[in-house]
Amino acid sequence: MKKIWTISKRELQSFFDSLMAYVMIILFLGFSGFFTWLFGSDVFFVQQASLQSFFGIAYWTLFFFIPALTMRQFAEENRSGTIELLLTKPISDWQLVLGKFFSTLILIIIALVLTIPYYISVANLGPIDHGAVWSGYLGLIFMSAAYISIGIFTSSISNNQIVGYLLALFIGIFFQIIFGILSGSVGGFLGKLLDYLSVSTHFESISRGVIDSKDIIFFLSIIFLGLVLTEVNIRKRRLT
Amino acid sequence: MDIVVKNFTQKYGVSIAVDDISFRVKTGEVLGFLGPNGAGKTTTMKAITTFFTPTEGDITVGNLSVVDQADEVKKHIGYLPENNPLYQEMAIIDYLTFVAELQGVDKSMIKERILEMVNVCGLEGEKHKRIAELSKGYKQRVGLAQALIHDPDVLILDEPTAGLDPNQIVEIRELIKQIGKEKTVILSSHILAEVEATCDRMLIINKGKIVADGSPKDLKKQAQGKEIVKVTIEGATADEVFTELQGIENIDLVDFIDKNNMSFEIQSKNGKSSRKSIFNLCVEKSWVLTEMTPIETKLEDIFRELTMN
Numbered sequence: 001m002k003k004i005w006t007i008s009k010r011e012l013q014s015f016f017d018s019l020m021a022y023v024m025i026i027l028f029l030g031f032s033g034f035f036t037w038l039f040g041s042d043v044f045f046v047q048q049a050s051l052q053s054f055f056g057i058a059y060w061t062l063f064f065f066i067p068a069l070t071m072r073q074f075a076e077e078n079r080s081g082t083i084e085l086l087l088t089k090p091i092s093d094w095q096l097v098l099g100k101f102f103s104t105l106i107l108i109i110i111a112l113v114l115t116i117p118y119y120i121s122v123a124n125l126g127p128i129d130h131g132a133v134w135s136g137y138l139g140l141i142f143m144s145a146a147y148i149s150i151g152i153f154t155s156s157i158s159n160n161q162i163v164g165y166l167l168a169l170f171i172g173i174f175f176q177i178i179f180g181i182l183s184g185s186v187g188g189f190l191g192k193l194l195d196y197l198s199v200s201t202h203f204e205s206i207s208r209g210v211i212d213s214k215d216i217i218f219f220l221s222i223i224f225l226g227l228v229l230t231e232v233n234i235r236k237r238r239l240t
Numbered sequence: 241m242d243i244v245v246k247n248f249t250q251k252y253g254v255s256i257a258v259d260d261i262s263f264r265v266k267t268g269e270v271l272g273f274l275g276p277n278g279a280g281k282t283t284t285m286k287a288i289t290t291f292f293t294p295t296e297g298d299i300t301v302g303n304l305s306v307v308d309q310a311d312e313v314k315k316h317i318g319y320l321p322e323n324n325p326l327y328q329e330m331a332i333i334d335y336l337t338f339v340a341e342l343q344g345v346d347k348s349m350i351k352e353r354i355l356e357m358v359n360v361c362g363l364e365g366e367k368h369k370r371i372a373e374l375s376k377g378y379k380q381r382v383g384l385a386q387a388l389i390h391d392p393d394v395l396i397l398d399e400p401t402a403g404l405d406p407n408q409i410v411e412i413r414e415l416i417k418q419i420g421k422e423k424t425v426i427l428s429s430h431i432l433a434e435v436e437a438t439c440d441r442m443l444i445i446n447k448g449k450i451v452a453d454g455s456p457k458d459l460k461k462q463a464q465g466k467e468i469v470k471v472t473i474e475g476a477t478a479d480e481v482f483t484e485l486q487g488i489e490n491i492d493l494v495d496f497i498d499k500n501n502m503s504f505e506i507q508s509k510n511g512k513s514s515r516k517s518i519f520n521l522c523v524e525k526s527w528v529l530t531e532m533t534p535i536e537t538k539l540e541d542i543f544r545e546l547t548m549n
Binding site for chain 2: 002003006007009010013014017018080081082084085086087088089090091092238239
């Protein structure tokens with residue numbers, strides 16, 4: 001546990017040292033704030049004290065931002081050779097993978113915590129469904145965790161960050177929207193399966209305030225799968 | 241802690257990088273690993289540090305196997321990889337703290353250890369800089385400091401002096417020698433003088449096989465089967481001296497080095513010495529013997545002979 005935190009701490013420090021964290025947080029707050037308060041179906045347009053528009057926009061912003069955060073994580077270590085330093089230290093592959101995973105998750109949670117002023121402001125405008133807001137945040141965290149684990153996996157494939165980023169988007173876009181669209185046009189068992197694989201289905205149901213074990217299991221499976229594949233990738237290197 | 245490499249083979253796909261090598265390094269020994277580029281030095285080091293799992297064979301570090309007890313082995317090893325990879329954006333102190341925590345150095349000891357490493361590796365003036373701002377020599381010292389931070393029993397250094405200037409090379413060598421007194425050290429290099437200066441023992445590896453093993457002195461002696469001396473004689477014509485020298489029983493071959501200067505290279509027969517006879521000959525003919533120098537086989541020659549074919 002201590003070793004995982006050592007890894008996470010260094011990653012977080014590197015996010016902040018490289019300004020990546022500031023850029024990401026400012027852009028995230030800017031985008032989500034703009035669309036929540038000023039433009040499109042914002043709070044005033046909807047005439048409802050609800051954060052649905054915020055969750056909708058955060059859902060897409062995070063989808064594009066997360067691969068940008070994770071693309072560096074293993075690709076850069078592979079490129080510069082520091083992976084050799086890490087893997088010859090007394091830590092397990094799992095501790096390394098989890099350390100990287102949690103560092104990005106913590107950064108996302110920091111960004112989400114900074115949007116709490118939106119929540120407080122909206123709550124002051126009218127009656128708000130507090131439960132729906134909290135479960136909406138929970139949904140964002142689960143969805144982020146799933147994309148982080150996909151991003152870390154694609155980063156571990158090569159030593160090129162751009163490959164990591166694009167591959168993460170490519171895999172992610174299926175879960176994000178393509179499975180959802182396909183499920184509408186395909187019926188029967190396959191349609192149901194595609195619907196189940198779509199992140200938006202699960203995200204919407206959580207963000208409406210319904211926390212179903214089915215949704216949680218879905219997200220946990222993606223997280224687990226991504227991390228296992230990353231670990232396999234690291235171990236493969238040792239066996240040459 | 242002894243390092244024992246037993247029938248170690250490493251394959252990359254179909255190509256064989258290291259082919260069934262075995263050797264042992266004892267505590268307090270500094271072993272120099274020599275070989276042309278691509279001979280398998282780095283591969284062997286990576287296997288000892290558990291970065292690679294051996295394709296065949298086993299390596300034990302103080303009775304711990306790198307195959308089955310990799311996590312235990314890692315605790316006892318300090319490793320400076322080839323090209324010294326570092327996190328460029330980190331400050332030196334932060335980096336050393338990070339490594340110390342990973343190595344499981346006791347929290348209360350971390351500060352003390354870092355100060356000690358900063359002292360030992362001569363980083364005092366630079367310690368608050370970021371690694372990216374350092375010169376190559378200082379980066380190398382940071383690499384050494386991180387390898388030593390947990391006071392390991394075994395030190396594996398892959399080309400520790402690559403890219404340093406002569407002063408820095410001497411300093412790093414001194415440091416390695418000093419450290420090597422109590423620890424088991426393996427260092428790789430293709431600078432022969434370096435191995436001669438720092439190592440108790442050297443291992444020459446070529447195309448994945450060990451071709452020589454012994455102290456630099458022993459290896460020289462082995463390679464030097466025949467006595468070769470350079471002789472300069474005055475007081476007669478070159479041809480006269482030449483024929484007379486060839487007449488001596490122990491001499492196998494006489495060769496002119498410089499006919500005008502009257503200097504010759506004389507090779508004796510296997511296991512025989514001809515120095516005394518040459519001297520006696522000069523006395524007898526009342527020639528002046530102005531120079532007689534034994535020509536030593538250089539490590540470079542041994543290296544070339546063993547690795548060129």
